[in-house]
Amino acid sequence: INAEYMGTLSECLFFFAGMAEQTHFELKEADKTKCWDELPVELTKDRLDIEGMPVMNSWEKQYMESLARAATVNNPASVLEIGYGLGLSAAGVQSVASVKRHVVVEGCSQVVTSGKATHPTIEFKQGMWQEEVAKLGDQEFDAVLYDCYPQSRAEQHTHQFLFLPHAARLLKPGGILVYCNLTSLGELKGQYATWEEVVEKMQLPHVDANVWEYKWALHTFTPEEISARGVSEYFNHPQALVPTLVKKA
Numbered sequence: 001i002n003a004e005y006m007g008t009l010s011e012c013l014f015f016f017a018g019m020a021e022q023t024h025f026e027l028k029e030a031d032k033t034k035c036w037d038e039l040p041v042e043l044t045k046d047r048l049d050i051e052g053m054p055v056m057n058s059w060e061k062q063y064m065e066s067l068a069r070a071a072t073v074n075n076p077a078s079v080l081e082i083g084y085g086l087g088l089s090a091a092g093v094q095s096v097a098s099v100k101r102h103v104v105v106e107g108c109s110q111v112v113t114s115g116k117a118t119h120p121t122i123e124f125k126q127g128m129w130q131e132e133v134a135k136l137g138d139q140e141f142d143a144v145l146y147d148c149y150p151q152s153r154a155e156q157h158t159h160q161f162l163f164l165p166h167a168a169r170l171l172k173p174g175g176i177l178v179y180c181n182l183t184s185l186g187e188l189k190g191q192y193a194t195w196e197e198v199v200e201k202m203q204l205p206h207v208d209a210n211v212w213e214y215k216w217a218l219h220t221f222t223p224e225e226i227s228a229r230g231v232s233e234y235f236n237h238p239q240a241l242v243p244t245l246v247k248k249a
Helices: 003-019 033-038 058-071 088-094 109-118 129-135 164-170 182-191 195-202 223-229
Strands: 041-043 047-050 053-057 078-082 101-106 123-126 141-146 171-179 212-220 239-247
Touching (some): 053 058, 058 141, 058 212, 058 223, 088 101, 101 129, 109 123, 141 164, 164 171, 164 239, 182 195, 182 239, 195 212
Parallel strands (some): 078 101, 101 123, 141 171
Antiparallel strands (some): 047 053, 212 239
16 A cells, blocks of 8 residues: 555545534433433443443544543542543553552443453442542542533533532642543534634633633544544544643642
């Protein structure tokens, strides 16, 4: 295969990714917070579906690793993750030598069982974050990585921001919060021309500038990742947002 062909292939993959940008999964209207662990689960090494909703797919692996790197950039000793899914970001956190305590809050008991088998050193807390984080102490963590699935259509674009006051309490001064919400970003990037607009209009208005310093970068999916992804139910863009919030002293 010559270089010219590979260049053409790459261009085609990015073209088709752009063609699919408007695709998004229609979330259910009802709030599932109170019954999340009672819903039917389909869990394989490549995909997690809960009540037919696409919670996580293996094509997200390198993006989740980007989030984990952003969360652990300062070599934290203690990391809290909200949501485990397929354990893609957890694996990234586990690879950081400085991490001595890694706590994961996960609402699905079947996912917790799988996670314990894969990562026995992680301290799992099974339950919804709305209940479990109240049991954790003030300034207990150096870094937090939030990646929960929205519990209803109403909170599709905002549920990560509902967690911000809790993160502010849990983090030490200078601590880092990284969040992920692909089901939101997949739709928003179809509505706005640039990521700058997505950040300025749909992210920053929800962030208290007195508490947080907001930084962001982009993860660029490789042609191989785009090919593996195909046409996703919830995210079809060639790049994805990597937001980093630093708690002010």
